[in-house]
Amino acid sequence: MxxxxxxxxxxxxxxxxxxxxxxxxxxxxxxxxxxxxxxxxxxxxxxxxxxxxxxxxxxxxxxLAPIDDPQKFLGIGMNYKEHAEEARQAGIPTPTSQLWFNKQVSCIAGPFDAIERPRVSEELDYEIELGVVIGTRCRHVRAEDARSVIAGYLVVNDVSVRDWLQKRSPTFTLGKSFDTHGPIGPWLTTDDEIADPLDLGMCLSVNGEVRQNWRTDDMIYDIYEQIAYLTQVMTLEPGDILATGTPAGIAAPTRNWLRPGDVVRAEIDELGAIENRVVDEV
Structure with missing residues (x-):
């Protein structure tokens, strides 16, 4: 459904x-x-x-954003093998364990809303990600049981402001949390509709040019390991959103940043597509 x-x-x-x-x-x-x-x-x-x-x-x-009021919107960094390597080449150290950060929930935008390029930066990047939505309040979940706490899935563009992400803040939170930088949708696809969330194609294009084209089976830590890891620390609540990592092809290595007028389309097999136009912050 x-x-x-x-x-x-x-x-x-x-x-x-x-x-x-x-x-x-x-x-x-x-x-x-x-x-x-x-x-x-x-x-x-x-x-x-x-x-x-x-x-x-x-x-x-x-x-509209399927869920606009989650208690938590969490993302994992460098969770695809080739993306971790391209990030390393861009000067970002490769983590030795799961690397989690907050996206403040005020960044959430609808599936076809505009993405703002901030006044304070021109280093605006895109990241297609499989979004996992928690359906059951849970703590200390074993990886083998983790699918039972998932309500469903959606498409996430984990928009990132690179100079704030890597240079102007000692954590990822600020560079990941600018207003409009969490477009999600287009709807929630319930878990029973998806045979294997670890075998979905994902594709992101800018103005029709494919920039990211990968599959979810390339995660370093799969979504069940992610839930097990997080719930050692915190209780996950219904509606919490986990952005589960992006594949290779981000703009940072080439500095081919998003510009006003660009149209970013992010699509995942069986989940649909979101499409967002870049505009300057007013």
């Missing part, structure tokens, strides 16, 4: 079930908050699948 937050015109936020190029309203069944729905997702799935609310074409609605 694919679940999306949307609105029509300037109307209220709604929750819908996406089937092909149509979206069926399920707000009366589940409310308008996807994060609030997740703890009851299994219980409400039959009603969500059977719902016959108002139906619209996707082209007639504005898709």
């Amino acid at each position: 694919r679940l999306a937050r949307y609105r029509i015109g300037t109307g209220p936020e709604r929750l819908g079930r996406v089937d092909g190029e149509r979206i069926t309203d399920v707000t009366d069944v589940a409310g308008a908050s996807l994060r609030a729905l997740l703890p009851r997702l299994e219980e409400l799935t039959p009603a969500l699948l059977a719902a016959e609310g108002d139906e619209h074409s996707l082209a007639a609605v504005t898709l």
Whole structure:
């Protein structure tokens, strides 16, 4: 099942079930908050699948960030083999264990919202990532049990401001957290829809030119190891988003930074695509 937050015109936020190029309203069944729905997702799935609310074409609605209010938005750095090497060549040391950072939740943007190039930097980079959404409150999860706490998946562009990321702050948090630098979507695809999240193709293009083209099976630490590692430290809550690493092809090694007017499209097999135009911060 694919679940999306949307609105029509300037109307209220709604929750819908996406089937092909149509979206069926399920707000009366589940409310308008996807994060609030997740703890009851299994219980409400039959009603969500059977719902016959108002139906619209996707082209007639504005898709919103599937979850705009997670308690945590976490990312792992240099988690694909060739990306770790290109990062090393750009002067970023290769970590010897999982390297996690916060993306402040205020950076979240919708799947087709604009990405702002900050006033304070021109080193704007892209990173396509498989986003994992937690569905069950959990702590001390074993890797072999980790899939049971996943609600589903979405596409993430972990937009990065490189000079703030590597030079102006001793942690990754600031360079990863500028407003609009967390576009996600286009919807949540529930875990039962995906046979193997570790075997998905992912592709990012800028103005139609492919920059990243990889598969999720190249992760150094797979998504289950990531959940096991994190839950040794903290409780993960329904709606928490994990950005699970980006493959090779980022702009940093060539300094081919994103510029205003660029259109960045990030697509993952079976999950859909997000597309964001770069604009200057006003």
